[in-house]
Amino acid sequence: MQYAQRIDEQSSSNLEALLAAPKAGQVSFAGGLPDPDLFPEAELATGFAEAISQSGDTCLQYNSAAGYLPLREKVAQHLQRSGVPATADSLMLTQGAQQALDLIGRLFIDPGTNVVVEGPTYAGALAAFNAYQPHYLTVPVRPDGMDMGILKTQVQQHDVRLVYTVPDFQNPTGTVMSLTKRQQLLALAEQYDFMIVEDAPYRDLRYKGVTMPSLYELDHKDRVIHVGSFSKILSPGLRLGWLSANPELLTRLIDLKNGADLESSNLMMRGIDNYLQANDLSAHIEQLRQSYARKCQTMVTTLQTNLPGNVQCSNPDGGFFVWLQLPRNMNTETILATCSDDVTFVPSTTLYASGADKSGMRLAFTNPSVTEIKRGAAILANTISRAMTGAVAQAN
């Protein structure tokens, strides 16, 4: 019995471990899980009950691969409010943003195709693209987004077909790509003939500062596929995301979804549609912003108070993640092994397509309570301090 070649090349994605619930007594900063206390349970329950009671004969039947039209219309309205000029006709609904990444990989990537990703990047994007055996080119992330000088060199030297970026509150560093860099990226895409995947699950979760124009809005050459999801702004258990693309790409992506899983759940789409019809999603997101802003500030303050001076702690304007950059000779996997009974996080090792740096860590602050954040961040800072005075976490 023989597997496909992609299997031999593919290591386990570890995504499963990232999304696991914390053990008893453990504070988890690992998975990007939203706060369950903020799920609009009663309102969603009503949405699903009405879907079945009012249109059970249709919502339990097949629908279409593009997705239920009234929901596409509401997603488009939401995106337009958020500076993403999508329309019902430019959208396809997917099984979370993850499936959108899988289908985009399926459309563009042959074995050996050059794909640019940020370093570090979202491990799930690597897991999606890996199925199609790309050759990755890694471009470092700076405080104002992807390094455009290095990107330019890469696209000059290689025939790049796809650039994957999380421009808003990047996963894992929390950085936001500047307007200048967004414009540079679009100009390079046109000059060097590549497509841009704008993965934007955190775009609406800004806690301070001013929203940047989306790449999708700035693009006038059909170079951008915009990807989003309800996972971080409503509930990940719904598994509903979307992509927006030009008509030719959309037709092909819809056809690929047919092969992948025929279509998304009609019941799921109509339940969410009912919820959006009866409730104000923007007001719900404003609630999330207030709660997550406080959690973010708690984590940053606790860490900055307790960390040694040579550890850089980000202070993100939004999203789910604080990023710690330790001195380059440190190995955060060793630190994780030391403290994982009490506190967990994602070491940077797993967040690179190539040339992994071992000295960073991603801390998700949205799921634990403020009290847990204070306790976990203090334990973590203390563990790091001890590691830096001893030899436990030297790179190996």
Next chain:
Amino acid sequence: MQYAQRIDEQSSSNLEALLAAPKAGQVSFAGGLPDPDLFPEAELATGFAEAISQSGDTCLQYNSAAGYLPLREKVAQHLQRSGVPATADSLMLTQGAQQALDLIGRLFIDPGTNVVVEGPTYAGALAAFNAYQPHYLTVPVRPDGMDMGILKTQVQQHDVRLVYTVPDFQNPTGTVMSLTKRQQLLALAEQYDFMIVEDAPYRDLRYKGVTMPSLYELDHKDRVIHVGSFSKILSPGLRLGWLSANPELLTRLIDLKNGADLESSNLMMRGIDNYLQANDLSAHIEQLRQSYARKCQTMVTTLQTNLPGNVQCSNPDGGFFVWLQLPRNMNTETILATCSDDVTFVPSTTLYASGADKSGMRLAFTNPSVTEIKRGAAILANTISRAMTGAVAQAN
């Protein structure tokens, strides 16, 4: 801008058209849609309402790629009652059986990998596998299943990695693979080192005769991956299916699902789990059997009464489909063009990986009412009769 090579080779799957609702006044025998009057709407509504009200904080959160354990346990119990000895630990829940096929293709198929499919076969399986660019070998379907002589020749002459079959009430011909052929197929798999995909969405929908042992039960060499779904026995709008495989394959398939869409919807899994906890799925399926048996008999009787003698009409023991075999010089696409304002079906042209025969047609009898079946089948038989006396449907 350049697409992956798989895109150039791939024609549109037409699955979308197959699952579309019929137009006004039209009787559709095209899509394999269940009867919406038989959806257990109130019971499912209760299941979903209780999922959110009793455990909203967990069921709206992430779960796991393998799927919610209590539901895997209940699916295993259902399969065991049906002669498929799966367990919770051998199962992964998927976005319908379609995603199971996609992930199996991803695990085994490289460009050019030899994959055996039945001729004719399920168009969706071709759409799933096409993404991985297999080389198809087509083995004809006989009244007792796949032609084992031709299969043996194919696996002797080619290095075959995967054989895809629908052994129970095959899509599209409705045939059942005999016990002898099941045993021959398993022996060939061991001798020539290939895996078997047993796609069994119709297995529980037997209207007469005796249930055959599943390939999964007869297999003692870990050669079979069993695939199933709630789509035909509960509701396709739930988009929940499964696969059962040996531990090594399952681990890899779970990892591939992580890359494809992270996991299935936690809410969906818990809603269905509640339904199965409170209701008797076997009793529900018995209701379906009685209704579909009557529809099947109505279609077969109406067709046999009205069709010319040289058209073969199947009389299936279960499933969703009646198969008409016209004389080989006829083209059923031309017949469809003639009658599609009144009645639609799936012409055989689209149901072959290679060497398509144009003279067959698949008629799904589960969705229309008994009255519509009588009317549609009479119109169809009349259209065929007229075509055979004229020149309208000669093969071209």
